[in-house]
Each structure stands twice: as C-alpha cells, then as structure tokens.
Amino acid sequence: MNYSDIKFTDMINGKGIRVTLFVSGCSHRCKGCFNKETWNSEYGVPFTKDIQENILEYFERFNSSMKGLSLLGGDPTYHKNVETLKDFCTEFKRRFPKKDIWIWSGFTWEQIITDPKKYELLKLCDVLIDGKFMEELKDVNLKWRGSSNQRVIDVQSTIKNNNE
Numbered sequence: 001m002n003y004s005d006i007k008f009t010d011m012i013n014g015k016g017i018r019v020t021l022f023v024s025g026c027s028h029r030c031k032g033c034f035n036k037e038t039w040n041s042e043y044g045v046p047f048t049k050d051i052q053e054n055i056l057e058y059f060e061r062f063n064s065s066m067k068g069l070s071l072l073g074g075d076p077t078y079h080k081n082v083e084t085l086k087d088f089c090t091e092f093k094r095r096f097p098k099k100d101i102w103i104w105s106g107f108t109w110e111q112i113i114t115d116p117k118k119y120e121l122l123k124l125c126d127v128l129i130d131g132k133f134m135e136e137l138k139d140v141n142l143k144w145r146g147s148s149n150q151r152v153i154d155v156q157s158t159i160k161n162n163n164e
C-alpha cells in the first residue's frame with residue numbers, strides 16, 4: 001500500500017486531535033474529486049512498518065491529547081489497501097484501545113458489509129463516512145463529508161443494532 005500524506009495533529013478530519021493517513025488507490029472516479037492523483041495506487045510512497053511504527057510512537061508520546069486515527073484517501077477500502085490497514089488498525093487498537101478510528105470510503109455501508117475482507121477492516125473502526133462524493137449534492141456546510149448522500153455512521157452501535 002502506498003500513501004500520499006500523513007497529517008500529525010489534524011483537527012479537521014474527525015473529532016479531537018488526530019493523526020490522519022491519506023492512502024493511495026481509489027476506483028470510484030467521482031466527478032469533482034478533489035484528490036484525483038490518489039486514484040493511482042502507485043501514487044506516493046510505500047507505507048512501511050517503520051512508518052506505521054512512527055505513527056504509533058507519536059500516539060505514545062502525545063497519548064493524553066490524541067483522540068484517534070483517521071484513514072482517508074484515495075479510498076482506504078480500495079482492495080489493495082484493506083490487508084495493510086487491517087494489520088495497522090489491529091495493532092493500533094491493541095496499543096490504544098480507548099482511541100478511535102475514523103474511516104472514509106467511497107463504498108456505502110451496505111456494499112462494505114457484503115465484502116468479508118472490507119467488513120473485517122470496518123469492524124476495527126468506530127466511525128465510517130460512506131459513499132461516493134456527488135458533485136450535485138455538494139454542501140460546504142457539512143461536517144466531515146463533502147456531499148449530502150454521504151453518511152457519518154457509528155460503526156460499533158450499528159453492528160450491535162444489526163445483530164440484535
């Protein structure tokens with residue numbers, strides 16, 4: 001998996017102070033996409049174990065002020081990204097069980113849960129912003145999403161409610 005950027009101390013993409021990872025690779029080709037260069041999964045540089053460890057060490061160093069990790073793209077649920085992010089999120093939750101993970105996907109909740117590999121990754125997360133960006137539904141007043149078709153979903157409560 002390649003990534004294009006890491007924002008340490010990000011306060012825009014999710015609640016509180018976060019580390020945000022922008023991964024490469026996206027198949028959705030939304031009209032009006034603000035990040036077209038990240039469609040190519042080769043864009044950026046490889047996400048190595050050393051980079052992963054840098055992020056985890058950053059959380060250790062600034063533990064009390066950090067709220068969580070945000071995964072954007074590109075699309076973190078792009079098929080080439082899922083395994084690496086699953087490993088990363090598993091390790092993140094093992095070391096920081098009280099911190100949250102927000103994930104953005106061009107796929108909808110319904111599409112993700114029918115794909116076992118993507119669903120495994122989703123289950124490690126706390127908040128999903130789902131769906132393609134739709135230019136005709138663009139609204140700059142929305143928080144954390146670009147168009148009104150996208151939803152901000154509490155992952156763990158939704159899984160729990162669906163299983164009851």
Ligand code: SF4
Nearest residue numbers: 026029030033074106
């Ligand atoms: S899902 Fe996001 S990165 Fe992918 S094309 Fe749509 S807006 Fe761009």
